[in-house]
Amino acid sequence: MYAAERQQLIAERAREAGRVEVAVLAEDLGVTTETVRRDLDALEKRGVLRRVHGGAIPIERLRFEPELAARDAEATAEKQRIAKAALAELPAEGVILLDAGTTTARLADLLPADRDLTVVTNALPIATTLATRGVNVLVLGGRVRGKTLAGVDAWALDTLRDLYVDVAFLGANGLSGRGLSTPDQAEAAVKRAMVAAGRRVVALVDSSKAGTECFARFATLEQVDTIVTDDGLDADEAAEFEAAGPTVVRA
Numbered sequence: 001m002y003a004a005e006r007q008q009l010i011a012e013r014a015r016e017a018g019r020v021e022v023a024v025l026a027e028d029l030g031v032t033t034e035t036v037r038r039d040l041d042a043l044e045k046r047g048v049l050r051r052v053h054g055g056a057i058p059i060e061r062l063r064f065e066p067e068l069a070a071r072d073a074e075a076t077a078e079k080q081r082i083a084k085a086a087l088a089e090l091p092a093e094g095v096i097l098l099d100a101g102t103t104t105a106r107l108a109d110l111l112p113a114d115r116d117l118t119v120v121t122n123a124l125p126i127a128t129t130l131a132t133r134g135v136n137v138l139v140l141g142g143r144v145r146g147k148t149l150a151g152v153d154a155w156a157l158d159t160l161r162d163l164y165v166d167v168a169f170l171g172a173n174g175l176s177g178r179g180l181s182t183p184d185q186a187e188a189a190v191k192r193a194m195v196a197a198g199r200r201v202v203a204l205v206d207s208s209k210a211g212t213e214c215f216a217r218f219a220t221l222e223q224v225d226t227i228v229t230d231d232g233l234d235a236d237e238a239a240e241f242e243a244a245g246p247t248v249v250r251a
Contacts, residue, residue, distance in 0.1 A: 003039065007043055014048075014056060020055050024055075047059055051211055052209075052212050053209075053210035053211045053232070053237065075230075079103045082205075082206060083103060085228050086202065086228045087107070089169070089226060090117070093115060095166055096117060096118070096166060097120045097121065097168040097169065097194055098123065099170040099171050099194055100121070101148070101170075102171070103205070104169055104170070104171050104204055105123065111130070119135055121138075121140065122139070122150050122156050124139075124150075124151075140155070140159050140160065142155040145186065152189070157193050160193035160196070167199065170191055170201065171204055172191075173209060175203070176210070176211055177221070179220040180221075180224065181213055182214050185215070187218075188217070191218035191219065202224075202227075203227045205227060206229060206230055207229050207232030221241060221245050225247065226247045226248075227246045230251050233250055
């Protein structure tokens with residue numbers, strides 16, 4: 001098979017499955033992983049695919065933000081491990097901020113009942129979960145985005161400017177050497193304000209987001225104290241992120 005034919009096949013598989021993995025392609029196509037990586041690089045240069053950790057995704061997928069339910073069904077085991085590891089980042093008492101997201105929602109489910117914590121959040125699902133458990137919850141106002149059920153825009157931003165919390169736990173759609181990113185500008189603005197509000201900033205990001213850069217960056221790596229991810233992120237990538245400042249925890 002010529003390189004052009006192989007690359008066309010890879011592009012078709014990526015569009016059908018939503019993602020391709022280097023190791024699987026190498027085995028199926030009977031070539032080395034180095035050959036597959038060169039093919040993916042070529043397809044990325046042509047604007048067909050975007051390289052991510054361990055493989056690539058079709059460029060079309062980056063133009064759309066998945067619905068909350070679809071994201072919640074992805075990497076469920078990894079997100080649960082990340083949430084459990086993130087418990088170590090909680091203060092003994094005080095105020096924490098929980099960003100909207102499917103991994104931060106899992107952390108909300110695991111918050112211990114024996115700590116005197118106040119939770120500030122812009123996520124309606126998180127607020128509902130915690131309020132029914134008797135946790136002291138403060139909800140940020142603003143326009144509620146249908147895709148994420150997160151409060152955004154002026155009301156949320158105005159409130160965040162006056163807050164100072166012990167730990168801000170944030171989610172992200174993309175994690176790269178350039179920092180943390182998300183597809184929506186309004187959510188990115190709220191996340192930036194959350195970063196500014198936190199004495200410590202902890203990002204909860206599963207390894208499938210590594211190498212992905214979404215439209216709007218909201219934090220550089222230097223602004224993040226800790227990244228909690230899963231063991232799908234290899235040691236070399238973790239070391240590269242740590243070189244920029246944050247501690248990386250692989251659950």
